[in-house]
Amino acid sequence: MRSTEDGTLNEVDENAVETALQLKEAAQAADPDSGHEVVALTMGPSIAVDAARRAMQMGADRGVHVCDDDLAGADYAVTAAALAAAIRTEAPVDAVVTGMAALDGLGSVIGSLLAAELGWPQLSVARSVSWADGVITAHRGVDGVSETWQAATPAVVSVTDVTNSPRLARMKEILAAKAKPVRTLSAADLGLTTEELTSRTAVRSATRRPEPDPEIIFDDGTGGAKLAEYLIAHDLLAKENS
Amino acid sequence: MTGVLVPLGSDAAAGLRPATREVLTLARDLGEVTALAHTTPTADLLAELGSYGVTRVLTTPLPEPASAAAVAAQAVVSAVTEVSCAVVLFTSSFTTKEIAAHTAHRLGAGLLIDVGGVHLDGGRLVGGKRAFGGTWETVCEVRTEVAVATVTPNAVMARPAPQPTVPELRDLPAEIEVPPRLELLERTVADHSGDTRPSLAEAAIVVSGGRGTFGDFEPVEELADALGAAVGTTRDCVEEGWLPPEAMVGQTGTTVAPRVYIGAGISGAPHHIGGMAGAGTVVAVNIDDEAPLVQLADFAVIGDLSSVLADAVEALREHGG
Ligand SMILES: Cc1cc2nc3c(=O)[nH]c(=O)nc-3n(C[C@H](O)[C@H](O)[C@H](O)COP(=O)(O)OP(=O)(O)OC[C@H]3O[C@@H](n4cnc5c(N)ncnc54)[C@H](O)[C@@H]3O)c2cc1C
Numbered sequence: 392m393r394s395t396e397d398g399t400l401n402e403v404d405e406n407a408v409e410t411a412l413q414l415k416e417a418a419q420a421a422d423p424d425s426g427h428e429v430v431a432l433t434m435g436p437s438i439a440v441d442a443a444r445r446a447m448q449m450g451a452d453r454g455v456h457v458c459d460d461d462l463a464g465a466d467y468a469v470t471a472a473a474l475a476a477a478i479r480t481e482a483p484v485d486a487v488v489t490g491m492a493a494l495d496g497l498g499s500v501i502g503s504l505l506a507a508e509l510g511w512p513q514l515s516v517a518r519s520v521s522w523a524d525g526v527i528t529a530h531r532g533v534d535g536v537s538e539t540w541q542a543a544t545p546a547v548v549s550v551t552d553v554t555n556s557p558r559l560a561r562m563k564e565i566l567a568a569k570a571k572p573v574r575t576l577s578a579a580d581l582g583l584t585t586e587e588l589t590s591r592t593a594v595r596s597a598t599r600r601p602e603p604d605p606e607i608i609f610d611d612g613t614g615g616a617k618l619a620e621y622l623i624a625h626d627l628l629a630k631e632n633s
Numbered sequence: 634m635t636g637v638l639v640p641l642g643s644d645a646a647a648g649l650r651p652a653t654r655e656v657l658t659l660a661r662d663l664g665e666v667t668a669l670a671h672t673t674p675t676a677d678l679l680a681e682l683g684s685y686g687v688t689r690v691l692t693t694p695l696p697e698p699a700s701a702a703a704v705a706a707q708a709v710v711s712a713v714t715e716v717s718c719a720v721v722l723f724t725s726s727f728t729t730k731e732i733a734a735h736t737a738h739r740l741g742a743g744l745l746i747d748v749g750g751v752h753l754d755g756g757r758l759v760g761g762k763r764a765f766g767g768t769w770e771t772v773c774e775v776r777t778e779v780a781v782a783t784v785t786p787n788a789v790m791a792r793p794a795p796q797p798t799v800p801e802l803r804d805l806p807a808e809i810e811v812p813p814r815l816e817l818l819e820r821t822v823a824d825h826s827g828d829t830r831p832s833l834a835e836a837a838i839v840v841s842g843g844r845g846t847f848g849d850f851e852p853v854e855e856l857a858d859a860l861g862a863a864v865g866t867t868r869d870c871v872e873e874g875w876l877p878p879e880a881m882v883g884q885t886g887t888t889v890a891p892r893v894y895i896g897a898g899i900s901g902a903p904h905h906i907g908g909m910a911g912a913g914t915v916v917a918v919n920i921d922d923e924a925p926l927v928q929l930a931d932f933a934v935i936g937d938l939s940s941v942l943a944d945a946v947e948a949l950r951e952h953g954g
């Protein structure tokens with residue numbers, strides 16, 4: 392899961408944690424001795440550990456925090472390589488669950504890259520997820536196509552904000568989460584090579600856009616006409632794409 | 634000359650979509666363009682590709698499950714190797730972002746997602762993108778020999794080539810491994826042939842209504858139709874059952890980057906803004922002048938959306954004659 396700037400959990404990652412908890416519960420219901428665990432994995436600066444804490448408050452059993460100055464500014468490829476290496480240290484893993492898109496960058500690519508890194512099947516943008524006998528079934532509807540996919544574990548699953556309703560942490564679990572262990576891993580611990588640590592893309596420049604300075608009209612009965620005038624005056628009616 | 638590959642995906646079957654024409658326009662400015670199809674292109678499609686300056690069309694069938702990103706990506710990788718392309722350009726969608734990720738992984742290529750334009754600088758692909766809810770403009774470069782990028786719709790105006798080409802047609806031999814342990818149980822493709830409005834993801838103008846419509850989308854739809862626009866909405870309205878999930882714009886909905894985005898009765902939550910911050914011009918209609926979408930807009934009308942939008946439609950009709 393990914394943390395936001397203030398160290399809280401990216402909200403759709405709460406759905407990912409919920410899915411992981413439900414998968415564990417389904418496996419446990421089928422076999423009480425299966426010994427499944429939910430591990431919260433996050434990569435980011437020291438504050439990112441808060442995201443793992445938040446997941447543990449929801450019920451994750453422990454945390455893994457990938458944290459290294461060499462990973463600051465990691466692009467998609469480096470992020471995926473580091474997360475995949477961390478997942479390998481936890482083998483055997485049945486499922487990796489991610490959110491469909493992080494709020495900041497909206498890449499929606501980490502799930503695909505993890506599937507590619509691990510060589511696992513991928514069930515993405517899942518609107519519903521279920522588990523039976525080591526097989527995960529997921530339904531998705533994107534770009535006007537509705538699909539039902541099935542994958543035998545291990546698999547990578549990405550979920551949306553409507554996949555489930557994340558459970559609220561109860562006081563008992565908030566207290567218990569403080570005692571749950573978090574393993575911190577550096578790039579060296581993960582055995583990442585120089586090549587894997589080298590971003591393939593770089594930000595050349597980042598400029599703050601000028602503060603928006605909206606032209607605000609209070610409707611006195613002519614607001615609609617002024618809206619139309621604005622579009623016409625700025626030549627915004629052209630329909631060259633239709 | 635730089636080789637540029639444009640995968641057509643399922644587009645090849647139905648004729649080129651506007652977003653694909655835009656990407657072909659960008660690709661032609663970068664170098665020599667090869668298109669990749671999975672069914673033999675019709676004469677019409679070839680002529681259209683030729684009018685956009687495509688010099689070569691590779692065709693390779695995909696094994697089932699053809700809609701798995703890992704399968705489609707392998708065909709793209711084969712094409713890149715076959716004609717040694719340095720740049721792969723996709724139109725941006727959920728589906729293509731996944732294929733682009735798998736492609737970049739296999740090629741060891743740098744990946745740019747949702748860029749609003751690309752150019753080459755010293756042989757490197759450079760792309761611009763808005764980040765953090767549209768408050769920052771970033772320029773990113775790819776440092777690997779091969780670059781993979783997805784381009785948002787409406788990034789450029791589609792322009793046919795000054796000199797049409799006659800694309801060379803070639804079968805692409807591709808060995809594609811099917812991903813392990815994966816099975817497609819069911820697939821249905823929505824029939825959009827009867828649609829009177831452009832698709833939300835690609836429309837040049839989007840008119841969205843939020844909770845402030847109180848479920849009455851008639852004014853929103855009328856304005857959309859007067860402008861030839863697509864209709865969008867917020868998650869709250871989808872949850873209310875007012876519009877289907879396909880109409881949702883935002884972090885967990887569709888990302889749009891139209892020339893004009895008109896949001897009526899929408900507060901402008903970060904989740905919503907994240908999905909429309911790439912818009913060229915933003916217009917807001919809201920009773921609350923403090924609403925975040927009003928603050929972010931270029932132009933805003935403070936008032937009741939039902940009368941404001943209806944008046945706007947009337948003014949547009951008068952203008953259009
Ligand atoms: C994980 C997660 C993901 C999410 N993803 C998305 C997403 O992808 N897309 C999305 O949209 N939301 C998303 N949301 C929800 C988001 O946080 C907001 O709740 C939602 O966008 C608000 O919708 P709204 O603007 O329609 O409603 P509100 O916030 O209730 O705003 C209604 C607005 O209408 C105005 N209004 C009221 N009456 C009138 C009138 N008569 N005329 C004009 N204006 C009027 C009000 O002043 C107000 O500004 C997500 C939330 C979470 C937690």
Ligand SMILES: Nc1ncnc2c1ncn2[C@@H]1O[C@H](COP(=O)(O)O)[C@@H](O)[C@H]1O
Pocket residue numbers: 392393394401403404407432433434435470474488489490491492493494496497498499500501502
């Ligand atoms: N640094 C990170 N640490 C852990 N998980 C991440 C990280 N970045 C992305 N993810 C996961 O990948 C999902 C999609 O992110 P993105 O591809 O960046 O939009 C997020 O919702 C997270 O579940």
